[in-house]
Amino acid sequence: MHISEGVLSGPVLLTGGALAAAGTAVGLKHMDYDRIAQVGILSSAFFIASLIHFNIGPSSVHLVLNGIVGLLLGWTAFPAILVALTLQSLFFQFGGITVLGVNTVNMALPAVLCYLLLGPLIKKNHSIAIVASFFAGFLSVFFAAVLLAMSLVFTEENFWEVSMLVIISNLPVMVIEGIVTAFCIAFLKKVHPVILPGYLA
Amino acid sequence: MLGGLVYALLFLIIMTEYAFAHRVTVFAWVEGDTVYTESKFSGGRKAKNAPIEVFDSQGRKLLEGKTDENGEFSFKAPKKTEMNIVLVAGMGHKGEWTISVDEFEEENSGNSQNPASQDIKATPPDTVNEPESMPDETTVTSPCLTSEDVQDVVEKTLDKKLKPIINKLNKSLDPDHGPSVSDIFGGIGYIFGLVGVGAYFNYRKKKE
Numbered sequence: 036m037h038i039s040e041g042v043l044s045g046p047v048l049l050t051g052g053a054l055a056a057a058g059t060a061v062g063l064k065h066m067d068y069d070r071i072a073q074v075g076i077l078s079s080a081f082f083i084a085s086l087i088h089f090n091i092g093p094s095s096v097h098l099v100l101n102g103i104v105g106l107l108l109g110w111t112a113f114p115a116i117l118v119a120l121t122l123q124s125l126f127f128q129f130g131g132i133t134v135l136g137v138n139t140v141n142m143a144l145p146a147v148l149c150y151l152l153l154g155p156l157i158k159k160n161h162s163i164a165i166v167a168s169f170f171a172g173f174l175s176v177f178f179a180a181v182l183l184a185m186s187l188v189f190t191e192e193n194f195w196e197v198s199m200l201v202i203i204s205n206l207p208v209m210v211i212e213g214i215v216t217a218f219c220i221a222f223l224k225k226v227h228p229v230i231l232p233g234y235l236a
Numbered sequence: 237m238l239g240g241l242v243y244a245l246l247f248l249i250i251m252t253e254y255a256f257a258h259r260v261t262v263f264a265w266v267e268g269d270t271v272y273t274e275s276k277f278s279g280g281r282k283a284k285n286a287p288i289e290v291f292d293s294q295g296r297k298l299l300e301g302k303t304d305e306n307g308e309f310s311f312k313a314p315k316k317t318e319m320n321i322v323l324v325a326g327m328g329h330k331g332e333w334t335i336s337v338d339e340f341e342e343e344n345s346g347n348s349q350n351p352a353s354q355d356i357k358a359t360p361p362d363t364v365n366e367p368e369s370m371p372d373e374t375t376v377t378s379p380c381l382t383s384e385d386v387q388d389v390v391e392k393t394l395d396k397k398l399k400p401i402i403n404k405l406n407k408s409l410d411p412d413h414g415p416s417v418s419d420i421f422g423g424i425g426y427i428f429g430l431v432g433v434g435a436y437f438n439y440r441k442k443k444e
Contacts, residue, residue, distance in 0.1 A: 039260070039330045068438035075431030079424045086415060122426055126419040 036099055036179060036205075037085075037123070037138055040131030044189050051137030051186065055117060058143055062113035073230060077104045078115040082122055085129060099208065102175035102216045105146025106154060106168065107230060112146040113139065137186050145178030154232040157220060164224060165217050172216030176209040177202070260331040262288065262323035266313070266339045267402070275307045275323045275331065282307030286325050293318040316340040 043051075066074065084100040105112045117139045123129045130138045149171040156167035184198030223231055260283055264273040271290075275283035288309050289300045298319065303309045313319070316337060323331040 041332070042330045068434060068441075071431050071434040071438060074434075075427050079427045082423050082427060083420065086420065118427060118430060119423075122423040126423045127415045 036097075036142065036183065037120075037130035038134045038141075038183065038186060040133055042190060043134060043137060043186060047186055047189055048133055048137060051134070051140050053136070055113070055136035055139040055143070058110070058113035058140065058147070059117050062108075062110040062115075062143075065110040066114070067111075070230075074108060074111055074115050077107055078119045080104070081116055082119040085123060085127070097208075098215065099142065099176055099179065099212060100215070101142045101146040101179060102149055102168075102172035102212055103219050105143075105148075105150040105175055106157065106171050106216070106220065106232060108146075109150045109154065109232065110147055112150070113143045116143040116146065141182040141186065142179050144182065145175040148178060149175045150232065157224075157231050161221070161224070165221055168220035169213040169217040171213075171220075173209045173213035176205055176212050180205045180209075260286075260323055260325045260329045262321055262331040262333045264319075264321050264333045264335055266335060267399075269312050270310055271313050271319065271321075271335060272310045273303075273308065273321055273323075273333070275303050275309070275325075277325075283323060283325055286323055289322045289324065291320040291322065293320070295320075313340065 081100050081104050084098040087098045101112070101116065104115055108115055117135070120130060120135055120138050120142070121132075124131050124135060153167045153171045153174075157164045159167070180202045181198070184194075184201045187197055187201075188194050220231070260275065260277050262273055262275045262283075264271055266272075273288060275286055275288070277283060282305075283303055284305055284307055286303045286307070287300060288303060290298045290311070292298055292315075298314055299311060301309050301311060303323075318337050319335040321333045321335065325331065
């Protein structure tokens with residue numbers, strides 16, 4: 036999911052940076068500062084998620100968790116993911132500082148999209164909420180894969196194969212994320228529904 | 237259409253090896269004239285059959301090749317210059333490693349065929365690890381065993397004996413150890429610190 040340093044061309048990096056800055060600005064504006072602890076905890080969860088590997092067949096995949104971050108934070112997912120990605124690039128050398136903008140947009144934009152599309156459904160009855168949260172987890176990784184493929188359009192010569200590959204190879208992650216997100220939302224709905232979208236007074 | 241699909245599937249099978257990782261590293265070291273490289277993903281998976289390109293300091297491509305089943309690739313250095321070794325793993329993944337000129341010089345300074353060995357011969361007191369027989373040989377000037385021969389033998393033996401140690405040293409310089417526990421907790425610490433700063437300003441604003 037993380038694009039390495041030195042792969043993308045200048046215009047792509049600049050566009051990514053500008054979009055990430057805009058998204059972060061909107062996110063900071065939307066942020067409920069009374070619930071900043073929640074933002075921090077979700078940011079930490081995202082930071083750690085990349086270290087959790089699953090071995091599937093011959094390969095290993097890692098969690099992204101942008102779906103659940105998006106559902107719980109909405110636009111604030113942008114600053115949360117930006118912070119987590121910055122620290123990932125500094126501590127784990129995943130991605131890099133110059134590609135930070137592109138990587139942030141790739142992961143945070145799908146999170147916000149899923150929040151806008153599926154967030155309202157979380158408030159509905161139990162089964163609808165479970166299905167919606169599964170799709171939030173699934174689609175947030177799917178859109179992230181699509182955006183990742185799109186960022187490579189100017190640098191990979193056989194773009195269609197690469198984008199197909201990115202999406203297919205991330206299918207297991209989408210399913211796992213969907214299940215994880217559905218479980219988290221079901222649990223939160225039972226235990227502490229106040230932090231879910233739509234429940235806010 | 238079908239052909240395209242088959243091609244895409246084949247491509248997928250080949251590429252799956254490096255489909256998921258989020259970081260690739262290539263690591264290279266010099267032994268004699270040969271440059272050895274080792275490529276892997278975070279988590280220790282070897283980068284198999286990944287293309288490697290070697291550039292000189294001016295950015296001209298010197299050669300290219302592919303890693304083998306162990307993610308290793310070695311080549312004879314075409315010239316002793318600074319080299320930039322780039323591993324292209326596709327899908328936005330790329331790893332780089334630079335070999336400086338010094339590494340070649342260090343490696344070759346002991347080689348008797350090399351002009352550098354002239355310096356050593358000219359200043360014998362500087363070379364600490366020379367065998368005791370060395371002065372004897374020079375004074376006796378035996379026709380069958382010159383000081384160069386002795387030096388050559390010593391160098392060769394030393395090379396052989398030191399090889400495992402050098403390998404180990406090179407491996408320990410390898411940057412890819414994966415994140416440590418301190419990295420993980422350090423990162424979380426930073427996030428909580430930011431939360432603290434945010435909470436502090438929020439609290440101050442409320443008080444006013």
